[in-house]
Amino acid sequence: MPLPDPVGRRPTHSRRIHCQSYLRDDGLWDIEGHITDVRPYKFDCAWYGECEADSPMHEMWVRLTLDDRFVVQDAVAAIDHSPYAICPQAAASVARLKGLQVKPGWAKQVRERIGGTGCCTHIVDMLGPMATVSWQTINIYRTHECHRDGRDDSRYLKRIMPPVGGCYALATDRAVVKELWPDRYTGD
């Protein structure tokens, strides 16, 4: 079902964030983020410089390399389009994420290491959805491999537990939890 038809309007800004995860041949995981901001009009401002219509005003890339325990083995970033000549210097600081584990509290740890003036805001903006993608990737794919290969690996073959209590569908007093995880059900 789509959203209702919009009223008459014209576009003024478009932001795209594309996160893609990969299983590497060496068994590690690459989680990549790519962000672009584009405006449909040319703007030219003394402190911002000139930017043509439909040309990216921001374009940044990030790659986190994780192991199966979600620990950051490597972190690199690149800035292809930015408003200031010094912006690309900020990319190197994502290396400070090495050694962190993607888990609850990730956003706070990221801010402590590369927040504020320590890095590029738009690179940091990508690290939230990239963390989600790592959760949507690693254990789920390892479980898929076990089923696919008929392997009995207790690390992965136990059912992947979604975040019960974390969203509407997984509320402990609603039907999904009652049916699938009755021991967690708190309704009547």
Next chain:
Amino acid sequence: MSLSEPVGRKEVHARKVISKAYLRDDDLWDIEGHIVDTRPYAYPNDWRGMVQPGDPVHEMRVRITLDDEMTLRDAEAVTIKSPYAICGDAAPNFAAIKGLRIGPGWLKDVRARIGGTHCCTHIVELLGPMATVAYQSIPVYRARQRAEASGNGDGYGTFMKPPLDHCYALSTDREVVKRHWPEDYKGA
């Protein structure tokens, strides 16, 4: 792309987050968000059966309507693809954020009204980039209009100032601030 060449690897999960802003004919702003999660392999789902490669795990669309002060005049969401049948029931609860204003404390207010089990996690996740797009749209576009109306050839630098000390380039001890806003410069 300017990240280093990757090692051999295969795709596991893709998340696309697109946020677009529109100036409406009634002079309000629509900010829309669209999130899609896809996997390149088939996997079983209790409700949908085997989910085929490329068939979205999650797909949600959101529209908020803002005035120039960034107050939410309207808010609607739809769930197009989800892992549980009841996920779509969460979308109407999104309207509870009507009346909030995007600004300091915004995400805390959002969580209080539609966080946790009140709504859909992925719908709420869209509001981060959508708030950024609102900032990248409304004040910038209005500043440009004021600059054009005044015939000020130096663009809209006179009419708006970016947030200082929120990123590397706009740190008050670096050269961009020294050059354009010397009164704010705190370096040597």
